[in-house]
Amino acid sequence: MNADQMLQEIREVNLSYLMLAQNLIRSDREQALFRLGISEETATLLSSLSPAQILKISSGNTLLCRMRVDDDLVWSLLTNHSKDGNDSVNRLHASILMAGRHQEAA
Known part of the structure; x- marks a missing residue:
């Protein structure tokens, strides 16, 4: 796997993670906090992101989840x-x- 492929994989993981996080938060906030290991403040921020914001944030080259x-x-x-x-x-x-x-x- 070359560097470009790796960066594309990171972007895909970021997009999947943000979409999953938003869905979990919106469907069951308490479970989302536990399963994602995030704070209330982070959950509020993630749930309020627009699709355009999610795409922009996920396009970076740093893995957002850990x-x-x-x-x-x-x-x-x-x-x-x-x-x-x-x-x-x-x-x-x-x-x-x-x-x-x-x-x-x-």
């Missing part, structure tokens, strides 16, 4: 595929840890 999972324990829980069938327990535990971090940030 990985919220920056904890080795959470990554371990998400990627650990155990033989004893505890995958759902691991995912639940990871979700609980990430929810706690969302509360700390709010």
Whole structure:
């Protein structure tokens, strides 16, 4: 993948992210705040963007969303595929840890 392709991919991700964020915020604000890991102020701003603003913002070369999972324990829980069938327990535990971090940030 060359640099131009990478920049185009970033722009597509930005556009998808902004459209998803706006839809989530408009349909269920509380869930959107949790799932996107954003503040009330950011949610208000995102929900008020016009389609033209979304296109303009998404056309930049900087990725607008970020990985919220920056904890080795959470990554371990998400990627650990155990033989004893505890995958759902691991995912639940990871979700609980990430929810706690969302509360700390709010």
